[in-house]
Amino acid sequence: MPMRYSPPKYRPTLWDAVIIAVVIALGLAAAALFYGTAGRGGSAVVTVSIAGEVTERTALPQFDGEHVYTGNGYTLTVTAQSGKICVSHSDCPGQDCVHTGDISRIGQSIICLPAQIVIRLVGASSGDADVIVG
């Protein structure tokens, strides 16, 4: 049976640097696209969506205090104070939402995948999300 390809190259080649450059460029492009419209908290609007539906849309300064949301059987407690939002408690298995910490700038979000809850900070004039799929 003839060999189809040459043997694997065991040492990194110069071309591998191209891959690294492409991955970094992709990351920067995604960051620029996503966080490019970052503004200060004053004009930010908080949107809370559960299972893809926006259930709440409030200006950030009016969002202070504790809010409880339930999605997919999981309950999240969101605490907002002086322009910062965090998930103070959640009963989801991964706790990624709690570990995310505070968000305070437009473009940032806290996501709980098991609960399908997304808390986003958007600009006052922009829509709910960049893209809605499905």
Added chain:
Amino acid sequence: MYGMKFSAKNIALCGILSALALGLSVLEGFFPLSLLIPLPGVKLGLANLVTLFALYKLGSRPALAILLTRCVLGALFAGNASALLFSLLGGLASMGVMIALRRTDKFSVFGVSLGGAAAHNVGQIAAAVIVLGDAAVIGYLPFLLFISLFTGALTGLVGSLLLRATAHPGVTTPEGGSCNG
């Protein structure tokens, strides 16, 4: 005929590799990278090692078969149907990129692994966008891609050592036959 020879030995090897990939997926659950790095979906990607090995040693079709087996059985064992979507989109994206990179014959094992790791993350983010119905998760992509450079390099290193150690004929072909390196 190009590609893997359908010997009993190779079929058995595919079975063992599938089981190994499944085992590695479970094993990396014991190293919760997400405690160190608070990104959902960040992981070592140990199962990609098997995909990498199979791609070089057996060819793209057996590697794809092993990947699909790992994804379906993994989701079945985890009892989680939506895990299948994440697993599949991540795995297929990774597989596609790795096959393409391998085919150009310009990249080393490292390059192929890096490309695969990055593509895996893109695939999983795509799955998250579909499940959530919201593009907010794309905000995680830059960080995940950055981490994938390290996990991809690690997998590439181990894969390179593994392939070099198994480079002698007889691993996937009868003794004395030609082989894929």
